[in-house]
Amino acid sequence: MRADALRNRERIIDTARTVFREQGYDASLDEIAKRAGVGAGTLYRHFPNRDALLDAILQNWVERVEAATEKTLAHEGPPRELLLEWFRTYVELISLHKGGPAKITSALGDPESPIRTKCQVLTGAAERVMERLREEHAIRDDVDAVRVCQLVGGVATVADNGDLDADAVAPLLEVVADGLLRA
Amino acid sequence: MRADALRNRERIIDTARTVFREQGYDASLDEIAKRAGVGAGTLYRHFPNRDALLDAILQNWVERVEAATEKTLAHEGPPRELLLEWFRTYVELISLHKGGPAKITSALGDPESPIRTKCQVLTGAAERVMERLREEHAIRDDVDAVRVCQLVGGVATVADNGDLDADAVAPLLEVVADGLLRA
DNA sequence: GAACGATACGGAGACAGTCTCCGTTTAGCA
DNA sequence: TGCTAAACGGAGACTGTCTCCGTATCGTTC
Numbered sequence: 001m002r003a004d005a006l007r008n009r010e011r012i013i014d015t016a017r018t019v020f021r022e023q024g025y026d027a028s029l030d031e032i033a034k035r036a037g038v039g040a041g042t043l044y045r046h047f048p049n050r051d052a053l054l055d056a057i058l059q060n061w062v063e064r065v066e067a068a069t070e071k072t073l074a075h076e077g078p079p080r081e082l083l084l085e086w087f088r089t090y091v092e093l094i095s096l097h098k099g100g101p102a103k104i105t106s107a108l109g110d111p112e113s114p115i116r117t118k119c120q121v122l123t124g125a126a127e128r129v130m131e132r133l134r135e136e137h138a139i140r141d142d143v144d145a146v147r148v149c150q151l152v153g154g155v156a157t158v159a160d161n162g163d164l165d166a167d168a169v170a171p172l173l174e175v176v177a178d179g180l181l182r183a
Numbered sequence: 184m185r186a187d188a189l190r191n192r193e194r195i196i197d198t199a200r201t202v203f204r205e206q207g208y209d210a211s212l213d214e215i216a217k218r219a220g221v222g223a224g225t226l227y228r229h230f231p232n233r234d235a236l237l238d239a240i241l242q243n244w245v246e247r248v249e250a251a252t253e254k255t256l257a258h259e260g261p262p263r264e265l266l267l268e269w270f271r272t273y274v275e276l277i278s279l280h281k282g283g284p285a286k287i288t289s290a291l292g293d294p295e296s297p298i299r300t301k302c303q304v305l306t307g308a309a310e311r312v313m314e315r316l317r318e319e320h321a322i323r324d325d326v327d328a329v330r331v332c333q334l335v336g337g338v339a340t341v342a343d344n345g346d347l348d349a350d351a352v353a354p355l356l357e358v359v360a361d362g363l364l365r366a
Numbered sequence: 367g368a369a370c371g372a373t374a375c376g377g378a379g380a381c382a383g384t385c386t387c388c389g390t391t392t393a394g395c396a
Numbered sequence: 397t398g399c400t401a402a403a404c405g406g407a408g409a410c411t412g413t414c415t416c417c418g419t420a421t422c423g424t425t426c
Binding site for chain 4: 001002004005008033038039040041042045
């Protein structure tokens with residue numbers, strides 16, 4: 001790739017990250033192009049649509065997911081605490097910007113989604129947490145990681161849509177955790 | 184209201200119901216106006232925005248909610264069955280059209296929402312179901328009806344976004360139910 | 367049943383966002 | 397230094413939202 005192309009690509013991603021965080025996932029792409037100092041054509045050549053742009057942004061986010069998972073798994077404690085800790089982390093990770101939880105959660109079950117590979121990192125991480133709990137026979141085994149992510153994603157979506165804070169979300173996560181923990 | 188105004192109002196509501204069901208909540212309002220045989224101005228005079236139109240549509244839906252609640256409460260059986268029956272009913276009721284679950288669920292927690300009064304019918308119904316379960320000491324009492332509706336609404340939102348069918352939704356609802364039933 | 371004001375109609379058009387097309391510019395190689 | 401493939405950028409086509417205001421209609425009053 002030509003040096004100028006690479007430079008523009010980076011600038012678009014950086015700007016998009018900021019604008020999405022400021023205005024949510026619906027922000028105008030033309031505005032992102034303008035703020036990045038490029039023409040609309042340049043933005044659309046690099047990223048044919050909104051999702052392709054999001055996918056690029058998520059690249060570095062994937063690393064944060066990995067790190068957060070490690071941290072959670074390192075945390076010693078009873079199964080319920082581990083699960084709740086992971087849920088809190090999960091909600092935080094997918095609440096990148098307004099609309100993020102819905103976007104990511106719906107991508108989990110959609111084989112066609114352009115951001116699917118990135119989201120699979122999430123289910124992979126959930127899988128590791130659940131594997132640990134299964135070894136301890138602490139969790140019911142008829143619900144897989146994707147479903148758990150969808151459940152917790154549902155809570156995050158609701159929180160995102162309704163501007164619920166962490167205190168309001170906590171009891172919802174507890175209900176999900178307790179529902180899972182019986183086996 | 185003048186007779187012609189009333190006639191147009193009804194036609195717009197009927198058409199909107201059809202179009203929303205066909206195309207989801209994002210359908211073009213100008214198209215609804217056109218299919219209803221009125222000008223855009225007429226539509227916007229009757230309904231200043233999308234939500235006002237939805238609110239009018241929900242009027243008759245409220246009656247269905249009431250009826251469904253009666254039917255569920257009449258159903259004898261163990262608490263878990265009652266709860267799951269209500270959850271299934273609830274998901275069905277709010278999955279009116281694409282985008283419905285997210286719309287309705289986010290309205291539950293938003294005092295400013297223009298469709299809030301309609302949605303309160305839902306929490307009222309949930310309250311009745313939970314009251315019955317509380318009498319039987321079957322349910323934890325630190326989660327109120329609104330939170331339960333948000334949880335189940337979260338599941339419905341995920342199902343709506345990801346085109347999950349009833350079989351895929353069932354285990355998610357079971358997790359929520361089991362989480363609630365311990366107390 | 368004619369006249370008249372209040373009410374309602376409807377569609378042109380302003381505005382905003384998405385995305386494409388294509389003439390112009392530039393990087394980077396020989 | 398010249399050449400060409402690659403990249404740029406912005407005008408504009410298209411779609412959807414919503415407003416404005418000239419025109420039409422209702423229904424009341426005499």
